[in-house]
Amino acid sequence: MSITTEAALELGSVLAPRYDTNGLIVAVATHADSGDVLMVAWMNEEALKLTLSTGEAHYFSRSRSRLWRKGESSGQLQAVVEARIDCDQDSVWLKVRPQGDGCACHTGSRSCFYRLIEGGSWSGSSLSRDGGLISPTRSTPHDPQR
Amino acid sequence: MSITTEAALELGSVLAPRYDTNGLIVAVATHADSGDVLMVAWMNEEALKLTLSTGEAHYFSRSRSRLWRKGESSGQLQAVVEARIDCDQDSVWLKVRPQGDGCACHTGSRSCFYRLIEGGSWSGSSLSRDGGLISPTRSTPHDPQR
Numbered sequence: 281m282s283i284t285t286e287a288a289l290e291l292g293s294v295l296a297p298r299y300d301t302n303g304l305i306v307a308v309a310t311h312a313d314s315g316d317v318l319m320v321a322w323m324n325e326e327a328l329k330l331t332l333s334t335g336e337a338h339y340f341s342r343s344r345s346r347l348w349r350k351g352e353s354s355g356q357l358q359a360v361v362e363a364r365i366d367c368d369q370d371s372v373w374l375k376v377r378p379q380g381d382g383c384a385c386h387t388g389s390r391s392c393f394y395r396l397i398e399g400g401s402w403s404g405s406s407l408s409r410d411g412g413l414i415s416p417t418r419s420t421p422h423d424p425q426r
Numbered sequence: 427m428s429i430t431t432e433a434a435l436e437l438g439s440v441l442a443p444r445y446d447t448n449g450l451i452v453a454v455a456t457h458a459d460s461g462d463v464l465m466v467a468w469m470n471e472e473a474l475k476l477t478l479s480t481g482e483a484h485y486f487s488r489s490r491s492r493l494w495r496k497g498e499s500s501g502q503l504q505a506v507v508e509a510r511i512d513c514d515q516d517s518v519w520l521k522v523r524p525q526g527d528g529c530a531c532h533t534g535s536r537s538c539f540y541r542l543i544e545g546g547s548w549s550g551s552s553l554s555r556d557g558g559l560i561s562p563t564r565s566t567p568h569d570p571q572r
Contacts, residue, residue, distance in 0.1 A: 387437065394510075
């Protein structure tokens with residue numbers, strides 16, 4: 281449905297996602313229990329529709345240029361507990377419960393954001409791994425779309 | 427610094443953001459205390475450098491095509507408590523404490539994600555406002571870069 285006014289877009293009750301020139305919107309998945317940001321991915325209209333209709337997170341893989349049912353090969357399905365959209369309807373926030381081994385990242389971490397940026401200045405910045413977001417039981421396969 | 431291997435990019439300790447063709451990466455800001463996702467925005471290299479060096483969130487305004495010090499006009503500065511980067515270094519997660527009136531959204535809400543997507547199917551989906559993320563004391567000015 282098209283939205284003709286900024287007020288309707290921002291304050292209304294009509295879902296009217298604003299896809300970018302590639303037909304995508306940003307999707308942020310957080311863990312429904314811990315609140316940790318698990319991953320940032322992209323959705324096209326089909327992925328959003330399937331996410332809402334099935335209750336399982338679907339994304340659009342930019343590297344593969346195809347619909348991506350999260351966990352389709354890894355078993356790391358994401359059960360959607362809650363879905364939100366932001367003020368200008370170009371970003372989606374999903375609260376999910378990861379299935380399978382409970383990880384969300386292809387590196388074997390519970391979250392893709394397992395590294396902290398350290399140091400107060402750019403030149404001094406380096407990354408440190410956060411054990412709390414790394415699964416001690418997983419290897420690190422290299423299929424970015426697991 | 428350039429990263430030459432996927433392993434170094436994903437498992438290393440070198441900050442090497444992968445900006446898109448527009449020179450931007452996605453930034454997700456969550457509330458350091460509540461864990462709520464406050465906003466999704468974009469950063470260019472300058473915005474990320476300033477965020478890390480000043481401890482205040484800086485973004486790149488795509489609508490204004492310029493650096494955007496969050497809260498520069500609204501007072502809704504975001505004090506950065508923690509910064510993380512994801513596995514393939516194309517998304518940043520900031521844990522922040524909003525300053526000023528404590529809101530993050532130009533609509534006067536504490537979070538830009540003040541609307542839930544209701545309904546189990548696309549055709550049945552509509553939006554409902556979440557009072558918990560809406561400040562009862564704010565009007566809704568229309569400057570998207572406040």
